[in-house]
Amino acid sequence: MSDTEIADIEAAPVKRSTRWHIAVFLAPAFLVYTAVMILPLIETLRLSLFNMVEGQLAFVGLNNFKVLFSDPRLSADFWNALSNNVVFFIIHMLVQNPVGIAIAAMLSVPNLRFAAFYRSAIFVPTLLSFVIVGFIWKLILSPIWGIAPGLMDLVGLKSFFAPWLGKPDTALLAVSLISVWQYVGIPMMLIYAALLNIPDEVLEAAECDGITGWSQFWKIKLPLILPSIGIVSVLTFVGNFNAFDLIYTVQGALAGPNGSTDILGTLLYRTFFGFQNQMGDRSMGATIAAVMFLIILAGVSLYLFVIQRRMRRYQF
Amino acid sequence: MTRILKGMLFATTVLAPAGLVHAADAQLTIESWRNDDLAIWHEKIIPAFQAKNPGIKVSFAPMAPTEYNSAVNAKLEAGTAGDLITCRPFDLSLAMFQKGQLAPLSDLPGMENFSDVAKSAWTTDDGKTTFCVPMASVIHGFIYNKKAFEEAGVQVPKTEDEFFAMLEKFKKDGNYIPLAMGTKDQWEAATMGYYNIGPNYWKGEEGRKALISGKEKLTDAQWVEPYKALAKWKSYLGDGFEAQTYPDSQNLFTLGRAAIYPAGSWEIAPFKAQADFEMGAFPPPVKKAGDTCYISDHNDIGLGLNAKGKNQEAAKKFLAWVASPEFAELYANSLPGFFSLNSKPVKMTDGLAQEFVSWRQNCKTTIRPSAAIVGRGQPNLDLEMWRVSANVINGTQTPEQAAAETQKGLDSWYKPAK
Numbered sequence: 001m002s003d004t005e006i007a008d009i010e011a012a013p014v015k016r017s018t019r020w021h022i023a024v025f026l027a028p029a030f031l032v033y034t035a036v037m038i039l040p041l042i043e044t045l046r047l048s049l050f051n052m053v054e055g056q057l058a059f060v061g062l063n064n065f066k067v068l069f070s071d072p073r074l075s076a077d078f079w080n081a082l083s084n085n086v087v088f089f090i091i092h093m094l095v096q097n098p099v100g101i102a103i104a105a106m107l108s109v110p111n112l113r114f115a116a117f118y119r120s121a122i123f124v125p126t127l128l129s130f131v132i133v134g135f136i137w138k139l140i141l142s143p144i145w146g147i148a149p150g151l152m153d154l155v156g157l158k159s160f161f162a163p164w165l166g167k168p169d170t171a172l173l174a175v176s177l178i179s180v181w182q183y184v185g186i187p188m189m190l191i192y193a194a195l196l197n198i199p200d201e202v203l204e205a206a207e208c209d210g211i212t213g214w215s216q217f218w219k220i221k222l223p224l225i226l227p228s229i230g231i232v233s234v235l236t237f238v239g240n241f242n243a244f245d246l247i248y249t250v251q252g253a254l255a256g257p258n259g260s261t262d263i264l265g266t267l268l269y270r271t272f273f274g275f276q277n278q279m280g281d282r283s284m285g286a287t288i289a290a291v292m293f294l295i296i297l298a299g300v301s302l303y304l305f306v307i308q309r310r311m312r313r314y315q316f
Numbered sequence: 317m318t319r320i321l322k323g324m325l326f327a328t329t330v331l332a333p334a335g336l337v338h339a340a341d342a343q344l345t346i347e348s349w350r351n352d353d354l355a356i357w358h359e360k361i362i363p364a365f366q367a368k369n370p371g372i373k374v375s376f377a378p379m380a381p382t383e384y385n386s387a388v389n390a391k392l393e394a395g396t397a398g399d400l401i402t403c404r405p406f407d408l409s410l411a412m413f414q415k416g417q418l419a420p421l422s423d424l425p426g427m428e429n430f431s432d433v434a435k436s437a438w439t440t441d442d443g444k445t446t447f448c449v450p451m452a453s454v455i456h457g458f459i460y461n462k463k464a465f466e467e468a469g470v471q472v473p474k475t476e477d478e479f480f481a482m483l484e485k486f487k488k489d490g491n492y493i494p495l496a497m498g499t500k501d502q503w504e505a506a507t508m509g510y511y512n513i514g515p516n517y518w519k520g521e522e523g524r525k526a527l528i529s530g531k532e533k534l535t536d537a538q539w540v541e542p543y544k545a546l547a548k549w550k551s552y553l554g555d556g557f558e559a560q561t562y563p564d565s566q567n568l569f570t571l572g573r574a575a576i577y578p579a580g581s582w583e584i585a586p587f588k589a590q591a592d593f594e595m596g597a598f599p600p601p602v603k604k605a606g607d608t609c610y611i612s613d614h615n616d617i618g619l620g621l622n623a624k625g626k627n628q629e630a631a632k633k634f635l636a637w638v639a640s641p642e643f644a645e646l647y648a649n650s651l652p653g654f655f656s657l658n659s660k661p662v663k664m665t666d667g668l669a670q671e672f673v674s675w676r677q678n679c680k681t682t683i684r685p686s687a688a689i690v691g692r693g694q695p696n697l698d699l700e701m702w703r704v705s706a707n708v709i710n711g712t713q714t715p716e717q718a719a720a721e722t723q724k725g726l727d728s729w730y731k732p733a734k
Contacts, residue, residue: 143556
């Protein structure tokens with residue numbers, strides 16, 4: 001009691017020196033981040049409010065957005081890309097994340113042999129360049145040189161093989177699954193880490209109460225890893241609505257057949273940079289980029305302000 | 317200290333380039349989309365020029381064809397483009413000229429070597445100013461595997477019926493894929509398909525001009541029929557053609573697994589290097605025996621002068637050389653399949669290339685319908701035709717739907733002059 005009083009009296013008159021080192025240490029990251037992320041972002045948003053009027057770049061307010069949503073051709077392309085993007089995201093949420101969780105749950109089973117090997121093997125595709133992944137899968141699925149038709153023939157499923165990447169009905173699903181294959185390692189790793197964090201006491205207590213096996217997973221582990229699943233979902237959302245690279249390498253900038261794999265990223269690329277005989281249009285491109293930014297911002301805000309706040313957290 | 321520092325800065329920034337320019341040669345850079353030709357430019361064409369023009373260094377800087385137009389436009393706007401700009405034909409280059417990015421070249425020495433037809437692709441609508449030196453045209457047709465034809469005992473088809481009868485025979489025999497083409501990259505379907513066989517239906521220039529003047533529409537029978545013929549190609553393409561890319565098709569043919577390749581003449585050089593069998597070529601078959609044949613002989617490539625380039629004089633020297641018969645012969649023989657537009661006849665040594673050129677004698681020539689005037693707006697007619705041609709072959713669109721869609725896109729911006 002008296003000790004604390006003395007400490008308080010002594011601490012009060014000491015002047016806090018300005019802590020310059022904080023600013024100094026933050027400066028490099030702050031400057032780099034501002035130069036390569038924040039400024040371009042602001043510049044893009046600014047550009048989306050400008051367009052060429054009689055050969056001069058002029059402020060047009062929200063006119064670009066009006067054109068994007070009302071021009072029959074552009075809006076058709078945009079809604080097609082957005083709906084494909086939503087499908088792309090849903091497939092990731094339905095396949096990538098549950099599979100990631102399932103693999104993580106299996107890996108965290110004690111006494112599993114070769115767990116470290118499986119963990120690395122499943123994570124490796126995430127580290128590969130999307131160019132390699134796209135090229136490999138294009139080759140695997142090629143009806144002419146690919147090994148997929150041959151392998152399916154071996155097990156008598158040849159009749160089920162189709163040139164998936166070339167058919168409008170299946171191309172988007174095929175590309176989504178390639179992306180799932182590549183990135184399934186990320187939910188797996190995050191969930192695996194969360195599962196390892198669950199104290200043994202909790203699990204032992206559960207076992208004493210007779211909760212084992214599947215019901216232990218559903219009733220004890222799953223609620224405890226929900227925050228991690230939330231983070232994974234947000235990462236998936238941001239990643240999917242920013243996606244471009246894999247579609248570009250597998251299907252090209254036209255995102256064929258007939259625009260069936262066109263997502264916001266590829267539409268942005270074609271609009272901004274142009275393609276073959278189509279000239280690049282920087283203002284419209286910036287407008288699409290701004291819409292993408294707003295979609296992602298809305299999704300992330302929804303998660304941060306609505307979902308994350310209601311999530312129950314447990315402290316051990 | 318600061319004075320020394322300032323002095324050094326001054327010396328390195330202001331004085332050094334001046335010294336360099338004085339010592340070094342004029343450096344010309346050619347912007348191009350022909351990345352396939354990089355080696356030929358560096359090994360044959362540029363050395364031939366430099367040997368005659370010491371003091372000028374030329375470098376050839378190609379990029380990916382699909383990115384070329386927008387990239388070179390961005391470079392021109394930013395002022396970082398090379399001195400020489402490879403010109404796409406018609407509307408794309410015209411737009412560059414109208415923006416003042418390409419310099420007028422009407423009075424360039426050597427321009428008199430080109431006919432008006434050759435220059436038409438790079439001349440203003442009023443016919444007064446030419447802004448690129450014509451380099452080459454490409455011809456469409458079909459390249460075939462002679463061995464396959466001998467084995468199957470078939471002759472080169474003259475009419476459409478013979479063409480499909482022959483495809484049917486190859487399909488029944490089962491030794492060869494009748495047609496090596498895929499629809500995954502989309503452009504093959506239009507460029508090697510629609511633009512290739514189409515002129516026989518819409519009667520070449522006659523139809524193309526009628527389309528521009530608004531007398532004909534893409535929904536008219538003569539413009540829909542080629543789609544109908546393309547739709548029939550479907551059953552003669554290889555398994556899984558929907559996912560077959562352009563390089564896949566090339567390899568299928570050069571590996572001897574396919575009998576016929578719907579081609580553009582630019583394939584000749586790479587095919588000669590790859591294939592170990594004899595190849596022949598035939599023009600797109602006509603509807604009935606005795607009909608006039610039409611071929612697509614498309615002015616494809618020219619060379620223009622960057623109006624804001626640094627080495628105008630040296631660049632003009634190079635362009636004058638490109639306009640000379642000497643260049644024509646060198647280019648046509650280094651790259652068989654790119655046919656010189658020079659009026660002075662060029663001797664070609666390549667047999668297959670000669671075969672393509674020989675069609676000019678009997679058939680009327682035309683250019684791709686989407687290239688001039690109707691290719692100026694959005695949506696771009698060329699890209700639209702890529703897409704619908706692929707759809708028609710895939711069977712996801714009927715020929716009528718495809719035609720209606722392209723006409724609708726055209727109507728949205730194009731008002732023919734009446």
